[in-house]
Amino acid sequence: MKALFAKAxxxxxxxxxxxxxxxxxxxxxxxxxxxxxxxAAAGGRIEVIEFFSYGCPFCYEAEPYIMRWLMKxxxxxxxxRVPSTLPAAWAPFARAYYALEATGLLPRLHWPVFxxxxxDGKRLNNEKNLIEWLSANGEDAVVFKQAxxxxxxxxxxxxxxxxLDAYNIQGVPTFxxxxxxxxxxxxxxGIPEMMSVVEHLVGLARAGRAKQ
Numbered sequence: 001m002k003a004l005f006a007k008a009x010x011x012x013x014x015x016x017x018x019x020x021x022x023x024x025x026x027x028x029x030x031x032x033x034x035x036x037x038x039x040a041a042a043g044g045r046i047e048v049i050e051f052f053s054y055g056c057p058f059c060y061e062a063e064p065y066i067m068r069w070l071m072k073x074x075x076x077x078x079x080x081r082v083p084s085t086l087p088a089a090w091a092p093f094a095r096a097y098y099a100l101e102a103t104g105l106l107p108r109l110h111w112p113v114f115x116x117x118x119x120d121g122k123r124l125n126n127e128k129n130l131i132e133w134l135s136a137n138g139e140d141a142v143v144f145k146q147a148x149x150x151x152x153x154x155x156x157x158x159x160x161x162x163x164l165d166a167y168n169i170q171g172v173p174t175f176x177x178x179x180x181x182x183x184x185x186x187x188x189x190g191i192p193e194m195m196s197v198v199e200h201l202v203g204l205a206r207a208g209r210a211k212q
Contacts, residue, residue, distance in 0.1 A: 025197045031183040038166065038179035042078035046205045048198065049176040051169045053084040054093040055125055059173045060118045062191045063111060069195050077202055084172050085161045092125045098156040099148040105139060112137070178205035 027033050040047035050066065052059040070079060083094035096113065100106040116122040116133065124130045127148070135141045147153060167176055174184040175194070181201040188194040 025183075025188070025200045030188050030193075030197050031181050031201060032187070034167075034176075034180055034182060038176075040179040045076050045078040046178050046202055046209070047176075048073075048077055048079045048178075048202065049163075050079070050081045051084055051164065051167070051174045051176070052081055052172050053090040054097070054113050054117055055090040056084070056172050057118060058185050058191070060114045062173045062185065062194070063114055065191055065195045069198065074202075076206070082160050082163055084164060084169070085157065086164070089125060091157075092127060092130075094157055094160055095148055095153055096124070096130055098153040098160075099144055099150075101156075102147040102150065102153060103139075103144055105134075105144070109134075109137070109139075175201075177201040178208075180205060180208070 025031055052062075054060075073079065081097070083090075083097040085091050085094045093113075097106070100109055100113070113124055117124040122129055122133055124133060131141045131145060134144050167174075167182065171184060171186060173191075173194070174182060175198050176182050177198065178201075181204065183194055183197045183201060185191050185194045188197045
Protein backbone atom coordinates (compact mmCIF):
# COMPACT_ATOMS: atom_id res chain seq x y z
CA MET A 1 0.00 0.00 0.00
CA LYS A 2 2.84 2.38 0.88
CA ALA A 3 4.48 1.58 -2.44
CA LEU A 4 1.26 2.46 -4.26
CA PHE A 5 1.03 5.82 -2.44
CA ALA A 6 4.69 6.52 -3.17
CA LYS A 7 4.21 5.72 -6.86
CA ALA A 8 1.11 7.93 -7.00
CA UNK A 9 3.07 10.75 -5.37
CA UNK A 10 5.82 10.50 -7.95
CA UNK A 11 3.27 10.50 -10.77
CA UNK A 12 1.69 13.68 -9.38
CA UNK A 13 5.11 15.35 -9.15
CA UNK A 14 5.99 14.32 -12.70
CA UNK A 15 2.66 15.62 -14.00
CA UNK A 16 3.20 18.94 -12.22
CA UNK A 17 6.74 19.21 -13.60
CA UNK A 18 5.47 18.41 -17.10
CA UNK A 19 2.76 21.07 -16.82
CA UNK A 20 5.35 23.62 -15.67
CA UNK A 21 7.58 22.82 -18.64
CA UNK A 22 4.67 23.09 -21.04
CA UNK A 23 3.69 26.43 -19.52
CA UNK A 24 7.09 27.92 -20.29
CA UNK A 25 6.93 30.05 -23.46
CA UNK A 26 8.83 28.48 -26.34
CA UNK A 27 10.98 30.44 -28.80
CA UNK A 28 9.69 30.10 -32.34
CA UNK A 29 6.20 29.27 -31.13
CA UNK A 30 5.17 31.81 -28.46
CA UNK A 31 7.75 34.44 -29.36
CA UNK A 32 10.49 35.22 -31.86
CA UNK A 33 14.13 35.98 -31.14
CA UNK A 34 15.54 38.89 -33.16
CA UNK A 35 18.94 38.16 -34.66
CA UNK A 36 20.69 40.49 -34.60
CA UNK A 37 18.98 42.32 -31.73
CA UNK A 38 17.94 45.93 -32.30
CA UNK A 39 19.26 48.73 -30.07
CA ALA A 40 16.86 49.59 -27.25
CA ALA A 41 16.14 53.30 -26.69
CA ALA A 42 15.30 53.35 -23.00
CA GLY A 43 18.40 54.86 -21.35
CA GLY A 44 19.61 51.63 -19.80
CA ARG A 45 16.18 50.33 -18.81
CA ILE A 46 14.51 47.28 -20.35
CA GLU A 47 12.40 48.65 -23.19
CA VAL A 48 8.95 47.21 -23.91
CA ILE A 49 7.22 48.53 -27.03
CA GLU A 50 3.58 47.87 -27.75
CA PHE A 51 2.58 48.25 -31.39
CA PHE A 52 -1.15 48.89 -31.41
CA SER A 53 -4.03 50.73 -33.05
CA TYR A 54 -7.18 52.29 -31.66
CA GLY A 55 -8.91 50.64 -34.63
CA CYS A 56 -7.84 47.12 -33.64
CA PRO A 57 -10.50 45.17 -31.68
CA PHE A 58 -7.82 42.89 -30.22
CA CYS A 59 -5.88 45.91 -28.94
CA TYR A 60 -9.13 47.12 -27.36
CA GLU A 61 -9.52 43.73 -25.69
CA ALA A 62 -5.87 43.77 -24.57
CA GLU A 63 -5.88 47.23 -23.00
CA PRO A 64 -7.24 46.22 -19.55
CA TYR A 65 -4.65 43.44 -19.35
CA ILE A 66 -1.88 45.86 -20.35
CA MET A 67 -2.98 48.40 -17.75
CA ARG A 68 -2.88 45.77 -15.00
CA TRP A 69 0.59 44.71 -16.15
CA LEU A 70 1.77 48.34 -16.16
CA MET A 71 0.61 48.81 -12.57
CA LYS A 72 2.88 46.02 -11.34
CA UNK A 73 5.85 46.29 -13.69
CA UNK A 74 9.33 46.92 -12.27
CA UNK A 75 10.79 50.42 -12.33
CA UNK A 76 13.59 49.11 -14.57
CA UNK A 77 11.07 48.48 -17.37
CA UNK A 78 10.39 51.38 -19.75
CA UNK A 79 7.13 51.10 -21.69
CA UNK A 80 6.05 52.95 -24.79
CA ARG A 81 3.32 52.62 -27.37
CA VAL A 82 3.77 52.95 -31.10
CA PRO A 83 0.56 53.30 -33.13
CA SER A 84 0.26 51.33 -36.34
CA THR A 85 0.04 53.37 -39.54
CA LEU A 86 -1.41 50.46 -41.52
CA PRO A 87 -3.92 49.73 -42.92
CA ALA A 88 -4.81 53.12 -44.35
CA ALA A 89 -8.04 53.25 -42.31
CA TRP A 90 -5.95 53.16 -39.12
CA ALA A 91 -3.48 55.87 -40.14
CA PRO A 92 -5.70 58.69 -38.73
CA PHE A 93 -5.62 56.93 -35.37
CA ALA A 94 -1.81 57.11 -35.37
CA ARG A 95 -1.93 60.87 -35.93
CA ALA A 96 -4.64 61.19 -33.27
CA TYR A 97 -2.49 59.30 -30.75
CA TYR A 98 0.45 61.67 -31.22
CA ALA A 99 -1.81 64.74 -31.18
CA LEU A 100 -3.31 63.56 -27.88
CA GLU A 101 0.22 63.11 -26.57
CA ALA A 102 1.30 66.57 -27.77
CA THR A 103 -1.69 68.29 -26.12
CA GLY A 104 -1.37 66.41 -22.84
CA LEU A 105 -4.73 64.69 -23.33
CA LEU A 106 -3.40 61.17 -23.69
CA PRO A 107 -3.63 60.08 -20.02
CA ARG A 108 -7.31 61.10 -19.85
CA LEU A 109 -8.51 60.12 -23.30
CA HIS A 110 -6.44 57.08 -24.32
CA TRP A 111 -9.00 54.55 -23.06
CA PRO A 112 -12.08 56.64 -24.03
CA VAL A 113 -10.88 56.71 -27.66
CA PHE A 114 -10.79 52.92 -27.63
CA UNK A 115 -14.10 52.59 -25.83
CA UNK A 116 -16.05 55.20 -27.78
CA UNK A 117 -14.82 53.92 -31.13
CA UNK A 118 -15.49 50.23 -30.50
CA UNK A 119 -18.23 50.13 -27.90
CA ASP A 120 -20.17 53.28 -28.81
CA GLY A 121 -19.49 53.22 -32.57
CA LYS A 122 -18.21 56.81 -32.80
CA ARG A 123 -15.90 56.07 -35.78
CA LEU A 124 -13.12 58.22 -34.38
CA ASN A 125 -10.76 57.51 -37.26
CA ASN A 126 -12.81 60.14 -39.08
CA GLU A 127 -11.24 63.54 -38.31
CA LYS A 128 -14.56 65.40 -38.22
CA ASN A 129 -16.01 62.84 -35.78
CA LEU A 130 -12.87 63.01 -33.66
CA ILE A 131 -12.92 66.81 -33.42
CA GLU A 132 -16.62 66.85 -32.54
CA TRP A 133 -16.05 64.14 -29.94
CA LEU A 134 -13.21 66.11 -28.35
CA SER A 135 -15.37 69.23 -28.18
CA ALA A 136 -18.16 67.22 -26.56
CA ASN A 137 -15.61 66.13 -23.95
CA GLY A 138 -14.79 69.74 -23.12
CA GLU A 139 -11.48 69.98 -24.96
CA ASP A 140 -10.23 72.79 -27.19
CA ALA A 141 -10.78 71.48 -30.71
CA VAL A 142 -8.73 74.30 -32.28
CA VAL A 143 -5.65 73.47 -30.22
CA PHE A 144 -6.04 69.77 -30.96
CA LYS A 145 -6.46 70.39 -34.70
CA GLN A 146 -3.27 72.47 -34.69
CA ALA A 147 -1.41 69.62 -33.01
CA UNK A 148 -2.90 67.10 -35.43
CA UNK A 149 -1.54 69.07 -38.41
CA UNK A 150 1.77 70.02 -36.77
CA UNK A 151 5.22 69.08 -38.14
CA UNK A 152 5.96 67.37 -34.81
CA UNK A 153 3.04 64.98 -35.15
CA UNK A 154 3.87 64.33 -38.81
CA UNK A 155 7.47 63.53 -37.81
CA UNK A 156 6.34 61.10 -35.11
CA UNK A 157 3.95 59.49 -37.58
CA UNK A 158 6.83 58.88 -39.97
CA UNK A 159 9.00 57.56 -37.13
CA UNK A 160 6.25 55.10 -36.22
CA UNK A 161 6.03 53.97 -39.83
CA UNK A 162 9.81 53.45 -39.94
CA UNK A 163 9.74 51.48 -36.68
CA LEU A 164 6.97 49.23 -37.97
CA ASP A 165 9.12 48.52 -41.02
CA ALA A 166 12.28 48.00 -38.95
CA TYR A 167 10.59 45.34 -36.81
CA ASN A 168 8.54 43.97 -39.72
CA ILE A 169 5.33 44.25 -37.73
CA GLN A 170 2.59 42.38 -39.57
CA GLY A 171 -0.24 42.78 -37.08
CA VAL A 172 -1.22 44.23 -33.73
CA PRO A 173 -1.10 43.98 -30.79
CA THR A 174 2.58 43.07 -30.97
CA PHE A 175 5.21 43.57 -28.29
CA UNK A 176 8.95 44.02 -28.72
CA UNK A 177 11.01 43.45 -25.60
CA UNK A 178 14.43 45.11 -25.30
CA UNK A 179 15.03 44.91 -29.04
CA UNK A 180 15.55 41.16 -28.65
CA UNK A 181 12.19 39.42 -28.56
CA UNK A 182 8.83 39.75 -30.29
CA UNK A 183 5.48 38.33 -29.23
CA UNK A 184 1.87 38.95 -30.13
CA UNK A 185 -1.60 37.71 -29.34
CA UNK A 186 -1.38 35.50 -32.42
CA UNK A 187 1.96 33.95 -31.45
CA UNK A 188 1.09 33.52 -27.78
CA UNK A 189 -2.37 32.14 -28.47
CA GLY A 190 -4.45 34.85 -26.84
CA ILE A 191 -4.40 38.14 -24.94
CA PRO A 192 -3.77 36.82 -21.39
CA GLU A 193 -1.17 34.43 -22.76
CA MET A 194 0.54 37.29 -24.58
CA MET A 195 0.98 39.25 -21.36
CA SER A 196 2.41 36.18 -19.62
CA VAL A 197 4.92 35.83 -22.46
CA VAL A 198 5.79 39.54 -22.21
CA GLU A 199 6.58 39.10 -18.51
CA HIS A 200 8.67 36.00 -19.30
CA LEU A 201 10.60 37.91 -21.97
CA VAL A 202 11.27 40.80 -19.60
CA GLY A 203 12.84 38.19 -17.31
CA LEU A 204 14.95 36.84 -20.16
CA ALA A 205 16.09 40.37 -21.04
CA ARG A 206 16.97 41.01 -17.39
CA ALA A 207 18.95 37.78 -17.16
CA GLY A 208 20.74 38.53 -20.42
CA ARG A 209 21.78 41.96 -19.19
CA ALA A 210 23.08 40.49 -15.92
CA LYS A 211 25.46 38.26 -17.89
CA GLN A 212 26.95 41.18 -19.83
